[in-house]
Amino acid sequence: MKVASVEWQKSEWKRIDKTKTLVDKIKKYLGKAIEGEVDIIVFPGFTGCFFQQLSYPDRSIRSLIKEADSTEYIEQVKELSRECSIAICPGSYWRKEKGNIYHESCLIINGKVQFKQR
Numbered sequence: 001m002k003v004a005s006v007e008w009q010k011s012e013w014k015r016i017d018k019t020k021t022l023v024d025k026i027k028k029y030l031g032k033a034i035e036g037e038v039d040i041i042v043f044p045g046f047t048g049c050f051f052q053q054l055s056y057p058d059r060s061i062r063s064l065i066k067e068a069d070s071t072e073y074i075e076q077v078k079e080l081s082r083e084c085s086i087a088i089c090p091g092s093y094w095r096k097e098k099g100n101i102y103h104e105s106c107l108i109i110n111g112k113v114q115f116k117q118r
Contacts, residue, residue, distance in 0.1 A: 004033050005042040019054045023076055030084050040087040045105070048073045048093025068096035070104070074113070082111030
């Protein structure tokens with residue numbers, strides 16, 4: 001089994017100003033992973049949190065955490081996993097469940113969340 005981890009460069013973060021840009025960057029790394037015949041790709045912690053923040057740029061981090069809706073991010077990553085036939089650990093994100101807020105990550109295999117970590 002071959003695993004690759006992504007390390008964002010500070011200069012990359014500065015150029016990412018909307019969710020589409022972040023997803024395009026994720027696709028670029030997935031392409032490299034596929035070329036390298038990687039089975040699992042791991043994105044840095046807080047990648048999903050950053051996506052959530054980009055989704056609502058006018059809101060404070062505190063209000064984003066209270067909402068904690070990671071659905072859009074996870075659905076996009078599930079689709080990429082399915083399309084690319086690669087397992088993806090999408091970094092961490094905030095998730096609200098039954099009134100509780102979790103800082104969560106997961107492993108997505110064949111477009112399905114197989115494992116979660118809180």
